[in-house]
Amino acid sequence: MGAFTRALRALVLLAGFYLIGLVLLALLGLGDWALATSGHHGIGVIRLLILSVVLAVPLVRGLALVRTPPGEGPHGVELTPEAQPRLWELVRALAEEAGTRAPARVLLTADVNAAVSERARLLGLVPGPRALYLGLPLLQGLTEAQLRGVLAHELGHYSHADTRLSGLTSRVREQVGRTVAHLRGESGDGETRKRNVLHRWLAKLYIGYGTLVLRVTLQDARRQEFAADRLAARLAGRTATASALRELPALESSFAYYLDRYALAGSDRGLLPPRGEVFGGYGRLLDARQLELVHMRTELPDEPASPYDSHPPLAARVRRIEELPEDGRTDEGRAAAFALLDAPERVLAALEDAVLKAPPSGTWTRAADWPDLLTRSMDARLGDQDAPLPRALLREKGTAGLPTLLSVIEEGRLWDLARHLPASAEARAAKGRARQAMLRPLLREQLHRMVLADFSVRGRLRWEFSWEGPHAAVLTGDGGAPLVAGPEGREDGGPAVEAAIEAALADRPDTRPLRALCALGDGPQTPKDGLV
Known part of the structure; x- marks a missing residue:
């Protein structure tokens, strides 16, 4: 198939998109005219006329979407x-x-x-x-x-003989693809879908035809990419x-x-x-x-x-x-x-x-520099009480600190607290060990955060910026000496913190390693501004 034939086919396919909307609008208009001239009146006729207007809205929008919006393109x-x-x-x-x-x-x-x-x-x-x-x-x-x-x-x-009219085919693909993507999003779900059954049917009609257009032009589009690659290899070199x-x-x-x-x-x-x-x-x-x-x-x-x-x-x-x-x-x-x-x-x-x-x-x-950006952003993030686990603690206990959480774990009430955490429908429906297995990764991540926040609020956390690898969270004791950091220092504070958290979240929880670790950081430091 030649370039001109492919371009003509693209035009016909795009015209079909408009034709669907115009035919349906014409049918709605004929129906309204028949109702208006039938001599019948009453609430039923009014409802049918209102329904036709409601149906016409997505049809008109579908026709408008096929046009290229003005000013479309990336910012730069x-x-x-x-x-x-x-x-x-x-x-x-x-x-x-x-x-x-x-x-x-x-x-x-x-x-x-x-x-x-x-x-x-x-x-x-x-x-x-x-x-x-x-x-x-x-x-x-x-x-x-x-x-x-x-x-x-x-x-x-633009230049290859195989693609001299590819702009037309590409434009049709872009316009139809944008319309299909929009209508898929507009079809809704749940209660929205129940209220818009007719809208969903019209969306499926457009989506079905648009998918056909994309499939028909797909082979041409990929041929054009291969042709452009060959030209690039000729001008810039294969390697x-x-x-x-x-x-x-x-x-x-x-x-x-x-x-x-x-x-x-x-x-x-x-x-x-x-x-x-x-x-x-x-x-x-x-x-x-x-x-x-x-x-x-x-x-x-x-x-x-x-x-x-x-x-x-x-x-x-x-x-x-x-x-x-x-x-x-x-x-x-x-x-x-x-x-x-x-x-x-x-x-x-x-x-x-x-x-x-x-x-x-x-x-x-x-920020003054990259290390300053890291320190200020992480301190602010750790001080945020709107994270899932602190929010659950505030709801249940009125306070959201690490000592409160450790007390909840020691009382054997951690999994009762976990019911307030955001979870998938599958996790909410699960019971016993299956539910715990699904929630444990979130608890582990949130407890990591609370440990670092506890050290930060007491001025015992230092961040080491790095381009080569993850930034290191260095937990410190008296005089600023590192407690658990070294070459293995990581964003989670290091292996010692990981081990203490795993013990606290085990089937038989043991909070002693975590309490001992936090005790090492005790001192008369003044809490940092902005952390609570």
């Missing part, structure tokens, strides 16, 4: 040719080699992704201005040669293109970890790293943990992310590229892609301003 910072001449020189050179128009705009985003868009008219038949979206984590984690492969792949979506794809799972996983454990660790308290470090620190993490990322580059997924994912499995894409003939381009572009940016400090700060929403307090507070 525009990189102008004047501010970033070297990056633009690379983009324009690749576009020329690919035989396509260069984008009019390049936007830096905070996503582990690169993408291109085109504001075309008539569903892509009339060309429009193009934009390139480039994720900062890619610049931080890829070499120049690997970045060339990523950019060449994206530009290949660089394959290795760039291998980096993606490692970058996605490590960036999510970095945001959770480092950059946004204090965001719930309105606390951020120093300016420019929210995204800048990710480069330090990558430098420190290269060995941990090695296995992620070799263990690639063999299945698509979903049955309707437009991209083939990553392992299949890499395999096809590596099967291409040797091109002798293994030593090119080994410098870090991040070095292409001029004035990177200003770019990092501008990206923070563009993508970070204001906290509930209205303004962000900046």
